[in-house]
Amino acid sequence: MKSTLKKLLPFAVVGVISGATTVGVQQYIAHDSNTQDQSYFTKASDVSFVGMNTAAVGDDFVKAAKTTVPAVVTIKNYQTRTSSRASEQDLFDYFFGDPFGGRGQQRQKQQQQAPDNMPSGMGSGVIISADGYIISNNHVVAGANKLEVVLSNKKSYIATLVGTDPNTDISLLKIEEKGLPFLNFANSDNIDVGQWVLAVGNPLGLNSTVTAGIISAKGRGIGILAGQGKAANPIESFIQTDAAINPGNSGGALVNVNGDLIGINSAISSTTGYYQGYGFAVPANLARKVVEDIKKFGIVQRGFLGVSSLDLSNDQQVALYNRDKKANLKVGSGVYITGFSENSGAEDAGLKSGDIITKVDQTPITDFADLSISVGSKRPGDKVMVSYLRNGKENTTTVTLKDQKGGTIARSKADLSVTEKIGADFEPLNDKFKTEYGLNSGVVTKNVTEGSEMAKIGIVDDYIVIEINGKPVNSQKDVEKILEKYQGNVQVKFVDYSGRIYTKGFKMP
Structure with a gap:
């Protein structure tokens, strides 16, 4: 003792x-x-595996x-140091609403560096x-x-x-x-x-x-x-x-x-x-x-099953699904398939809506966290063995994972589209807005990726890009046409929430 x-x-x-x-x-x-x-905090060679002996x-x-x-x-x-914005009515609110859900003043404070x-x-x-x-x-x-x-x-x-x-x-x-x-x-x-x-x-x-x-x-x-x-x-x-x-x-x-x-x-x-x-x-x-x-x-290669799903271990999700769909699902282990994306590898392998995924490569799937790491840690083109329940009976099938565009081959940075490279999507600006504010061109930024080239020059969702490299843009196709195969410095002319116009640039990745 x-x-x-x-x-x-x-x-x-x-x-x-x-x-x-x-x-x-x-x-x-x-x-x-x-x-x-x-x-920020919230609530011997290169890299090699080693043993886990304690x-x-x-x-x-x-x-x-x-x-x-x-x-x-x-x-x-x-x-880069920026000054705090004055508290003023954003001219975009009328058309788009407050993009921060009423947290504009909080964003202003965060911009002080x-x-x-x-x-x-x-x-x-x-x-x-x-x-x-x-x-x-x-x-x-x-x-x-x-x-x-x-x-x-x-x-x-x-x-x-x-x-x-x-x-x-x-x-x-x-x-x-x-x-x-x-x-x-x-x-x-x-x-x-x-x-x-x-x-x-x-x-x-x-x-x-x-x-x-x-x-x-x-x-x-x-x-x-x-x-x-x-x-x-x-x-x-x-x-x-x-x-x-x-x-x-x-x-x-x-x-x-x-x-x-x-x-x-x-x-x-x-x-x-x-x-x-x-x-x-x-x-x-x-x-x-x-x-x-x-x-x-140069980028992360990630495979997808191509399913939309429901975590059966989450009692709140199950209750909401039962209420909205008038279903009678029970809380338990596994991930319930509610639908499929386009070019879904899971659908190609014979899975159907209503199936419950229970294992991936013999690893038990008790909740969505288990599924996300079991599949997300693999690459497009990898094959995984998926076990699932259908009408109470367990079945197994082999799924070939795909990327979000339906491909099964690894892509490099050179294979990315223009919008993927610069980190934003673009939607046409409506004619009413153009007339109201005297703009002859413009696209609205969407899905701006953190750390992307667009984000680095201060662009966030719902800013208006007027010109790229001195050329007017009115659609995502315009942006892609100007920057496709382009190498060198890119100039972006854009309007922020307060209606101020900036011209900033970055080197095309």
Whole structure:
């Protein structure tokens, strides 16, 4: 008994110290307004898999911390300084309504940025190769026109943003250096609830902070990516941990006791904005797939079943569906198919509306989070075995996954359409508006992608683009015709919500 207690004592001590540190930091922050973290946070070769062998009971976390801390960096996000807009009636409201749903004043405040020599926000990142590739969160780098990376030894670099994926909240950066310490990805499918983990990052401006806890759940879908409105097809299957995570930990490492990377810390569930016991990390297997795609293709390759669906584990969704469709579905496990997209691989394979998906490649599907990661972590052209219930009988079929355009072949950046490259769709401007405001041309921007070229020059949904490269535009086809096969600097003339006209530019990707 004494021997057992002696072995467990280091874990108990770490837990007490971690908890005490968290409380102490929060009290310190509350009393010192000069200490703040402005990062967004919500409620050996290159990258290779390693084993998941855990340390023997009684080992402490010193080895894991020594391995991890040198590979975790601070990321400083610098954005162009803009002034606050005056509170005035937007001339678009009459035609389009308030695009922020009454949150215009909140948006105005958000547009106030830090001085040019001060970062607008800070987060963390993890070095994943000796030659300077760094993984972080999409929200850590969003909107930046300069990204500074600071190593644990205080050496600083200006980073290149290689690519981002809002659907998983992952980004990939690169600094020019060799011989850097880095972390190996572990196989996150092999983690267990109750397993000890460390979270390493830069919370609340406190560099190289290590906290300890356990994995408290797997496969969590918390609705944060879809809730931010930036992810068109979010994949949420987070690792939940009670290791203390706070603002600034975003993009940092979640590691096992061997110091192997099992997740990228991304979010917390909190009513205060600070740690309240629940943190969430993107699983290493998903993060690894995303960065491999970005490095190889320049964009993320994602396969789709091509179904619209209902999560049977969500009692509210089921109740609403039963009410609206006068159905009698029961709450339980699985994903209920309600329809199909055009060129659906699932429909081609014989699935029908009303079928309940229960497994993908023998992995149980209990809810939509399970389905999204099982399918979304694969590429177009991959085949998956789908088990489903039809009239109470289980069946199995093989589905060839497709991209959203119905293709089964990987695409690179060069294969993207003009609107995909610049990150926006365009709708014609109605004649009434043109006449009212004396415009001879114009298209309304829609679906502006976070971090895209259009977003970088300040364009958001429902702005009006009047001209591109000095040529009037009245349809999406006009935009595509002007920029198709175009290389060089693009000039965009546009009107904001207040009726002010700007001309800004970017280099055609």
